[in-house]
Amino acid sequence: MNPLDIDAVRGDFPILHKPLPKGLPLVYLDSGSSAQKPQCVIDKEREVYENYYANAYRGVYRFGSIVDEELEGAREKIRQFINAEHSEEIVFTAGCTMSLNLVASGWGKRNLKAGDEIILNEMEHHANLVPWQQLALQTGATCRFLPLTEDGRLDMDRIGEVLSDKTKVLAVTGMSNVLGTINPIAELAKKAHDAGAIIVVDGAQSVPHEQTDVVASEIDFLTFSGHKLYGPSGIGVLYGKRELLEQTDPMLFGGHMIDRVYKDHSTWAPSPAKFEAGTIQIAQAIALGSAIDYMTTLGMESVHAHERDVLEYAYTRLQEIPGMRIYGPGIEHRGAITSFTIDGAHPEDLAQLLDRKGVFVRHGHHCTMPLHDLLGVSATVRASFGVYNSRGDVDALMDAIQFACQRLRLT
């Protein structure tokens, strides 16, 4: 494993070198929400529009062929990136939310009935919670919650309390977008399969930070977003095991996804076309392939090690702030996210004052209201780190927090 050359990586992201007003350097600590884009991704999207743009899977003319080839190339890169077995298991969607809705609606409605159970937990992002609630309402199934430990991990000792032969789905995030908790996916998959259930993994936060292997982890469905993986916005991925995708109904109907259309009924094309109705996000999907090339070239192990170093530094330094509360487990169980509150400071005030120093963080409930209810706070501030962040960014965060605390008369 090669250590990450952070200066070179930062050089690949043009936005980091455009000073803010007053010459402030940008300290971007919101990659958990959406990541900045390297030049190669920006160039690729531009290349499509400037050189060979056409609709996908439609034309035999040369631009059409190039687009089809590029799209299938991107699909293949994604397949390799998550170690899926077949390219037809990789479906382009509009994003992680759409992917999760597709699984809940397309697989869930066909396979769940009254009395069945869905296992969730309180750290799930709304996108991996609300679609399952809806599915439960529509099918008569019940959502059950695997308890969390005091420090914000899944309480694996208590999984027997919720997992049973009634369980049909265990839906879980690879990494919490608030607590940073990294969940034991392979272990959960094994337990779910032993109970006869499938596992659906929301990889929005985990896929950009660590190597994902759907075969080794025995993941049934994996979803993730392109924009959090340094790719364009508007594009996401659904991975599903081939036999499960065969048992999944499409959610969108229309052009390209059909096999034969009659006046009174239609039949569907095989996956992935079955799930890619209409015109997909062509340039974005192709540029997502470039984002994956970029991450593969850096090496996910190197990315993970670098982010770990920044996280450890942040986790240690943040504790120097009086009144600091960091939510979630110790760093041994956590990815590159730290959510916190400071006694006496409203998270929104903090975020607004940090912005004055060019430090961009997220505040609020981060689309995890049940988790915030559990934590007993309505909002937190979140600093999330990406491949381009450095220890220097953590120092800037510390300075900005100290500035904010002074303004809020806490020091």
Added chain:
Amino acid sequence: MQDLTIDELYEEFEDLPDWDERCDYLIDLGFNLPELPAEAKIEENRVHGCQSNVWLVADIKNSTPPTVEFLANSDAVIVNGLIAVIAALYSGKTPQEIIAIDAQDVFKKLGLERHLSPQRRNGLYSMVQRVRELAVQAEAQS
């Protein structure tokens, strides 16, 4: 603080052309905002649409015509500063005057439209909405 008028606020903001300084000024206003009694911080008085909590009550003065004083508090300091702006804009006015005020125009002049997050902007307009509702009620009672 309560005596601050909207014209004085315009003057202050003109002297502080930089948003950072205006933000600091809002924070100072926020710290000086009179504290709402704890019994007023109830769900009925809560203004929704803001990530921070805001409680807002109206006090109708028995003058002729009646005027309305607004009292509000938030758990966020910058929002308390915005409440001071709202108070400067509306407090001591008659219901009819209140209803006639174009708040959006005022916030634009102060540069608040541009510098607040969408949530805070929503919260600000939720407060305006509540103030107007309370003014309508006050007018009906008078």
